[in-house]
Amino acid sequence: MKQILTGWLIDGTGKKAIKNAVIESKKGFVTSIKQYSKLNQIDLDLSSCTVIPGLVDAHVHMAMSGSLDTDFRKAQLELSSDTAKNLITANAKELLNYGVAAVRDGGDKYGFVERYLNDKVVSNRDSSSGISSPDILTPGMAWHAKGRYGGLIGRCPADSQSLGNAIKTAKGAKHVKIVNSGINSLVEFGKQTSPQFDFDELKTAIVVAKEMGLQVMVHANGEEPVKQSIEAGADSIEHGFFMGSDNLKRMADTGTIWVPTACTMKAYCESLDQQSNEADVAKRIWDEQLSLISKARQAGTNLAIGTDSGSMGVFHGKSIYIEIMAFIIAGFSIEEAISCSVKNGRDLCPGVNTGPLEKNAPLTFSAYDGSPEELSGMLQNCQNGLKALKEFYIFGQKII
Numbered sequence: 524m525k526q527i528l529t530g531w532l533i534d535g536t537g538k539k540a541i542k543n544a545v546i547e548s549k550k551g552f553v554t555s556i557k558q559y560s561k562l563n564q565i566d567l568d569l570s571s572c573t574v575i576p577g578l579v580d581a582h583v584h585m586a587m588s589g590s591l592d593t594d595f596r597k598a599q600l601e602l603s604s605d606t607a608k609n610l611i612t613a614n615a616k617e618l619l620n621y622g623v624a625a626v627r628d629g630g631d632k633y634g635f636v637e638r639y640l641n642d643k644v645v646s647n648r649d650s651s652s653g654i655s656s657p658d659i660l661t662p663g664m665a666w667h668a669k670g671r672y673g674g675l676i677g678r679c680p681a682d683s684q685s686l687g688n689a690i691k692t693a694k695g696a697k698h699v700k701i702v703n704s705g706i707n708s709l710v711e712f713g714k715q716t717s718p719q720f721d722f723d724e725l726k727t728a729i730v731v732a733k734e735m736g737l738q739v740m741v742h743a744n745g746e747e748p749v750k751q752s753i754e755a756g757a758d759s760i761e762h763g764f765f766m767g768s769d770n771l772k773r774m775a776d777t778g779t780i781w782v783p784t785a786c787t788m789k790a791y792c793e794s795l796d797q798q799s800n801e802a803d804v805a806k807r808i809w810d811e812q813l814s815l816i817s818k819a820r821q822a823g824t825n826l827a828i829g830t831d832s833g834s835m836g837v838f839h840g841k842s843i844y845i846e847i848m849a850f851i852i853a854g855f856s857i858e859e860a861i862s863c864s865v866k867n868g869r870d871l872c873p874g875v876n877t878g879p880l881e882k883n884a885p886l887t888f889s890a891y892d893g894s895p896e897e898l899s900g901m902l903q904n905c906q907n908g909l910k911a912l913k914e915f916y917i918f919g920q921k922i923i
């Protein structure tokens with residue numbers, strides 16, 4: 524493939540869509556992007572489509588399913604290694620079906636994702652089989668403090684071991700995940716929890732990770748845990764429910780990226796008993812988070828699109844459209860929302876197979892029927908968004 528004619532190109536930088544842009548490429552990489560002229564020899568005509576870069580989901584749990592079945596949810600925390608492998612393979616396929624080219628994993632209890640990736644490297648070594656998975660970056664198991672939330676996705680440092688020393692022992696991780704607060708209460712709206720680690724321990728641990736060349740994602744909800752995590756040097760704040768406006772300003776100043784995972788609350792609203800207090804609290808948290816996302820845009824905070832897929836009712840792949848929808852409802856243009864996924868997401872996942880479509884970038888893109896305005900409308904209904912997804916390429920290789 525050499526020259527691709529687009530109806531509209533959303534390049535992922537945040538710039539407004541360009542009408543009738545032509546992407547030129549060589550060996551899976553973009554060589555130039557220019558305006559269409561009659562002299563162009565077109566190899567792939569996508570003139571009725573909006574073309575966007577392959578999406579990045581900056582917060583997933585590959586070893587878990589979004590299933591609503593409570594027995595299954597319980598069982599999936601104690602999978603055998605083979606069953607986990609099958610589940611991860613299925614989740615990977617589902618992500619590709621929705622145009623997701625790269626994901627940042629948030630950890631699992633037994634490090635199954637890390638093992639899956641190690642096996643895959645070995646088994647792919649002699650095979651010429653096509654791309655069967657998005658790029659997956661995993662921390663292995665997350666770290667939490669003893670006696671606090673986090674056992675579902677990781678483990679705590681050994682007795683008498685500091686968090687920093689524990690991180691030093693983790694080999695093969697592509698980044699570090701630290702849990703530094705409780706989870707969001709669906710019983711009491713706005714309930715805050717204390718930080719899991721004291722400031723000096725957290726800061727030292729983040730320095731250790733950086734010395735190992737690893738970025739650090741920190742799960743933190745509430746004002747104090749988020750403030751502490753930003754000041755300790757976290758690369759991203761995960762969730763950030765009820766963190767308050769001062770923390771938005773802090774993140775804008777330090778360049779910390781916020782991954783709000785708002786769609787988890789939408790999933791609770793839809794899957795819990797509609798008459799229950801929990802469903803009501805989830806709805807209020809969803810509204811609250813949307814308003815915080817809107818304030819973050821005004822404060823100049825960098826945001827990324829992360830779904831927390833694998834949580835209850837948060838399905839791999841399709842949930843990314845719901846999170847993009849949340850950003851659009853909160854006032855982001857479609858170009859800005861896609862840039863949060865692609866540009867800021869790629870910054871959290873260095874070296875992955877996607878990013879803004881510009882010179883020397885991987886030729887990783889998907890094409891959706893219709894204009895950006897129509898796409899914006901369709902993305903708000905994930906089923907329509909999926910129907911509109913016509914083609915998907917990674918490094919110029921056809922996936923869909």
Ligand SMILES: [Zn+2]
Pocket residue numbers: 582583584629831
């Ligand atoms: Zn998570």
